[in-house]
Structures are given as structure tokens and as C-alpha cells.
Amino acid sequence: xxxxxxxxxxxxxxxxxxxxxxxxxxxxxxxxxxxxxxxxxxxxxxxxxxxxxxxxxxxxxxxxxxxxxxxxxxxxxxxxxxxxxxxxxxxxxxxxxxxxxxxxxxxxxxxxxxxxxxxxxxxxxxxxxxxxxxxxxxxxxxxxxxxxxxxxxxxxxxxxxxxxxxxxxxxxxxxxxxxxxxxxxxxxxxxxxxxxxxxxxxxxxxxxxxxxxxxxxxxxxxxxxxxxxxxxxxxxxxxxxxxxxxxxxxxxxxxxxxxxxxxxxxxxxxxxxxxxxxxxxxxxxxxxxx
Amino acid sequence: xxxxxxxxxxxxxxxxxxxxxxxxxxxxxxxxxxxxxxxxxxxxxxxxxxxxxxxxxxxxxxxxxxxxxxxxxxxxxxxxxxxxxxxxxxxxxxxxxxxxxxxxxxxxxxxxxxxxxxxxxxxxxxxxxxxxxxxxxxxxxxxxxxxxxxxxxxxxxxxxxxxxxxxxxxxxxxxxxxxxxxxxxxxxxxxxxxxxxxxxxxxxxxxxxxxxxxxxxxxxxxxxxxxxxxxxxxxxx
Numbered sequence: 089x090x091x092x093x094x095x096x097x098x099x100x101x102x103x104x105x106x107x108x109x110x111x112x113x114x115x116x117x118x119x120x121x122x123x124x125x126x127x128x129x130x131x132x133x134x135x136x137x138x139x140x141x142x143x144x145x146x147x148x149x150x151x152x153x154x155x156x157x158x159x160x161x162x163x164x165x166x167x168x169x170x171x172x173x174x175x176x177x178x179x180x181x182x183x184x185x186x187x188x189x190x191x192x193x194x195x196x197x198x199x200x201x202x203x204x205x206x207x208x209x210x211x212x213x214x215x216x217x218x219x220x221x222x223x224x225x226x227x228x229x230x231x232x233x234x235x236x237x238x239x240x241x242x243x244x245x246x247x248x249x250x251x252x253x254x255x256x257x258x259x260x261x262x263x264x265x266x267x268x269x270x271x272x273x274x275x276x277x278x279x280x281x282x283x284x285x286x287x288x289x290x291x292x293x294x295x296x297x298x299x300x301x302x303x304x305x306x307x308x309x310x311x312x313x314x315x316x317x318x319x320x321x322x323x324x325x326x327x328x329x330x331x332x333x334x335x336x337x338x339x340x341x342x343x344x345x346x347x348x349x350x351x352x353x354x355x356x357x358x359x360x361x362x363x364x365x366x367x368x369x370x371x372x373x374x375x376x377x378x
Numbered sequence: 379x380x381x382x383x384x385x386x387x388x389x390x391x392x393x394x395x396x397x398x399x400x401x402x403x404x405x406x407x408x409x410x411x412x413x414x415x416x417x418x419x420x421x422x423x424x425x426x427x428x429x430x431x432x433x434x435x436x437x438x439x440x441x442x443x444x445x446x447x448x449x450x451x452x453x454x455x456x457x458x459x460x461x462x463x464x465x466x467x468x469x470x471x472x473x474x475x476x477x478x479x480x481x482x483x484x485x486x487x488x489x490x491x492x493x494x495x496x497x498x499x500x501x502x503x504x505x506x507x508x509x510x511x512x513x514x515x516x517x518x519x520x521x522x523x524x525x526x527x528x529x530x531x532x533x534x535x536x537x538x539x540x541x542x543x544x545x546x547x548x549x550x551x552x553x554x555x556x557x558x559x560x561x562x563x564x565x566x567x568x569x570x571x572x573x574x575x576x577x578x579x580x581x582x583x584x585x586x587x588x589x590x591x592x593x594x595x596x597x598x599x600x601x602x603x604x605x606x607x608x609x610x611x612x613x614x615x
Contacts (some may be wrong), residue, residue, distance in 0.1 A: 249478065256468050256479050263466035266429065267527070268454040268483035 101227035103334020104234035109311030110326035126189035128308030134287030163283025208294030319371020390427035390434035412582035459528035469513030480527035
């Protein structure tokens with residue numbers, strides 16, 4: 089029983105990382121109906137930035153928040169300098185740009201920092217919180233961070249005028265311009281938020297999977313699975329989807345098929361969801377008037 | 379009467395297709411100008427061109443400033459509110475959120491609250507439905523919301539694209555009565571595109587008849603409605 093609960097909790101912790109990644113994917117998808125394949129590599133680059141800061145003896149949490157802020161700026165820049173130029177391009181063109189970004193970021197980071205694994209510190213203590221035998225403090229810390237990220241994102245979109253303007257720009261760009269919203273900047277902000285949220289996922293994942301330029305590639309697939317499972321147009325569905333993927337993949341890996349097939353399980357989930365319920369468990373089916 | 383909006387030689391279109399071929403008209407300060415014409419005459423295109431939603435050229439003098447080089451967002455900040463065809467409400471957001479967005483460019487939040495109270499006097503139904511999703515409102519209520527959303531901007535000029543579209547005759551009467559009130563009490567000038575020619579001529583002081591992207595006839599509303607051709611083609615008697 090203890091082993092089972094242990095697997096559940098570590099699945100939940102990984103699920104927290106998938107959930108944050110899924111949330112960052114949803115940020116861009118909601119505004120543009122595009123899946124940013126480079127989200128994982130952007131998060132990986134952010135994590136290297138945090139690592140570099142920590143190497144220079146910057147205290148962890150200062151490095152954490154600096155990384156979040158700089159990642160936000162980088163996300164805005166990527167949208168303004170690159171993605172915006174493809175605003176009216178066919179979807180396939182944009183997808184190719186995303187894939188190019190994946191390899192560009194990957195090789196630039198590899199060129200600067202090398203490809204060897206690096207250890208990345210956890211901000212949470214070594215001993216388990218409250219002496220519980222089940223879950224390490226880093227695992228509970230991940231869940232805590234996931235909840236905080238969710239709460240902050242929810243409050244931003246629910247209570248601020250800027251958040252409202254971003255939702256409006258995603259739903260109805262033409263009307264948004266007519267009330268004076270600068271829609272282009274809202275998209276850039278969406279990219280900034282996605283990059284900032286993604287950087288948190290990277291920094292939470294790095295102590296578990298170690299830091300190297302390909303650290304996020306499989307994690308991003310789990311994030312996709314979570315987002316698709318929960319509903320790619322629903323942030324809360326995506327978060328819940330990420331957690332479900334984390335737990336189920338971990339349990340299936342531990343008790344049924346072994347760890348090598350974990351990723352296959354996640355991908356099977358993607359196909360299954362797309363077959364049975366394409367809008368995801370909590371997604372809205374978009375009905376278009378014709 | 380001073381002229382608020384002075385349009386000269388306006389050309390506009392979509393992609394390579396020119397729909398409006400160089401037309402002139404004016405809206406007076408505190409006045410109501412109606413753009414009339416059949417389907418496809420280019421009326422909606424004119425409003426879109428004024429707001430910078432499509433490619434256009436010509437001279438668009440609004441209160442001493444040329445709108446032509448401006449983007450939609452800048453034109454809104456000059457005090458022009460547009461209720462587009464199809465109403466342009468944010469159907470996925472609540473009534474209250476729609477109204478908040480209407481005041482997006484305003485920084486005087488205290489005055490916005492006052493204006494909101496005034497708008498609820500004009501449209502009491504909106505107050506009852508404040509936290510309802512805009513998409514679930516009836517057609518008439520959505521039109522009220524669209525007008526309210528434009529008014530909260532405190533515009534000097536309100537552009538209305540077929541406010542009667544798809545509404546029952548009684549609701550249309552209501553909406554036009556409200557528009558008259560808005561024009562008289564708030565000193566908001568109106569530029570209104572309508573297929574319901576009779577209602578539009580009742581409200582307007584000036585009318586411009588558009589045919590295939592050019593001005594066929596323009597002048598005081600009473601003269602335009604007395605014109606034989608207009609009477610036969612649009613009023614049906």
C-alpha cells in the first residue's frame with residue numbers, strides 16, 4: 089500500500105510539472121489556435137539561465153524570479169521579432185517555424201553550455217516535510233508551486249483588466265480593436281506568460297531529470313498529453329489533465345508495462361482522447377456558425 | 379453647425395477589390411447622418427474604412443485630425459465608437475465584462491462608474507443581466523449591449539451598422555428611440571448605416587444615398603425622403 093501511495097504521489101509531482109507545461113501551451117493555443125512545439129526548449133533555455141545565475145551564487149529564489157521575468161521578456165521578444173511576421177502565414181508555415189525554433193534553441197544552448205548533464209538544486213529541504221514517509225519535500229514543493237501558478241494565472245485572467253483584454257483579444261480580435269485593445273501586444277503578452285510559466289516547469293523538473301539540452305523534449309510530450317486530455321482550450325482542464333497523465337503514466341509504468349513504455353502510454357492517451365472526445369475531458373466543443 | 383467629420387475622396391476595398399470609389403460626406407457636430415443604399419452598395423465598407431479596419435485612402439478629417447494614417451486603436455482613442463455589423467459583442471464574456479472592455483481606453487475610472495449608471499437608466503435590462511454571458515442574450519438585448527459598450531467610451535461620434543438588423547419591429551422602434559435620446563441628451567453625433575430607410579430618415583438630419591460605392595444623392599433628410607426615386611426604390615410608395 090505504501091509503495092502504491094508512493095507511486096501516486098511521485099506521479100502527482102511529475103503531473104504538476106506536466107500541468108504547468110500544459111498551462112503554458114494553452115496560453116498560446118487560446119490566442120492563436122497553435123501548439124507551440126518550442127515551448128519545451130524555451131523552458132529548457134530558461135532553466136539554463138537559472139542554473140547560470142545559481143552558479144554565480146545568486147540566491148535560489150532571486151534566481152527563480154529573475155528567470156521568470158527574463159523568460160517573460162524573451163517570450164515577448166520571440167513573438168514580436170519572429171512569430172508576428174508569420175501572422176497571416178498558413179498553419180504549416182508556422183509549425184515549421186516552431187520546429188526550427190526547437191532546433192535553434194537546442195543547439196545554441198548546447199553550444200554555450202555543452203551537452204553534459206548538470207545537477208540543478210531544489211529549493212526545498214532534503215528531509216521530508218512533517219516527517220511523512222510518502223512524499224519528498226521536492227515533490228510536495230512541485231505541487232505547491234503548481235497550485236500557486238494556477239491561482240496566480242486564474243486571478244490575473246479573472247480580476248485584472250489586462251487579463252480581460254487578453255481574453256477578449258483571443259475571442260474576437262476585430263471587436264477588441266474597436267474598443268482600443270492593441271491585439272498584437274496581447275499576443276506578445278500571451279507568449280511572455282507562456283514562456284514565464286514554462287520556465288517554472290523547467291526549474292521544477294530539472295532537480296528530478298537533471299539539466300541537459302534535451303531535458304524537456306519528453307516532458308513536453310507529456311504536457312501535450314495533459315493539455316489534450318483536459319481540453320486544449322481550457323486552462324483548468326489542461327492542469328487537471330497534466331496531473332492525471334502524471335499519476336496514470338507513473339502507475340502504469342510501475343505496475344503494468346515498465347518505465348520504457350511510459351511515453352508510449354502518454355501518446356496512446358493522446359490518440360485515444362482525439363478519437364473518443366476530441367475536445368478533451370473538460371474542453372468546450374467549438375461550434376461555428378456557418 | 380460645425381462639421382465634426384469631413385470625408386473627402388474616400389476610396390476603400392478588400393485586397394485588390396475597390397468597393398468605395400471616392401466619396402464625400404460630412405457629419406455635423408451633434409448631428410445624425412444616415413448612409414442609405416441597397417445591399418452591396420458599400421455602406422458597411424465605409425464604416426470599416428473610417429475605423430481603419432480595412433485598406434483606405436482619402437481625407438478623413440475628424441475634429442481637425444486626419445484619421446487616415448491612424449490604426450483602429452488610435453482612432454478609438456480619438457473618440458469614435460463603432461457598433462459593427464453583427465454587433466461585435468464578446469459573446470463568451472459576461473455583460474459586465476463587455477462593458478468593462480468598452481471603457482478600456484478610459485483612465486478616469488470614477489467617471490466611468492457614473493457613466494455606467496447613466497447607461498443602466500437607458501438600458502435597464504442590461505443591469506438585470508449583468509453577470510449573464512453576452513451570447514445568451516436575446517438579439518435586442520445584444521444590440522443594446524453593443525450600443526452601451528460603445529457609449530461607455532464617451533464617444534464624440536458613434537458609428538452604427540444596421541442597428542435594426544434581425545430585430546422585431548417593436549424592438550427596432552425602441553432602439554431608434556434610444557438612439558434619438560442618446561443624440562439629443564449626450565451630444566453624441568451619429569453616423570448610421572441602415573436598410574430600414576424609413577426609421578433612419580426619421581432619425582437623421584442628413585442623408586447620403588450610396589449606389590455602387592459612389593454618392594447618388596445627398597442632402598438634408600427631409601429633401602432626400604421627398605426625392606421621387608428614393609421614395610419608389612426604398613420607401614415603397
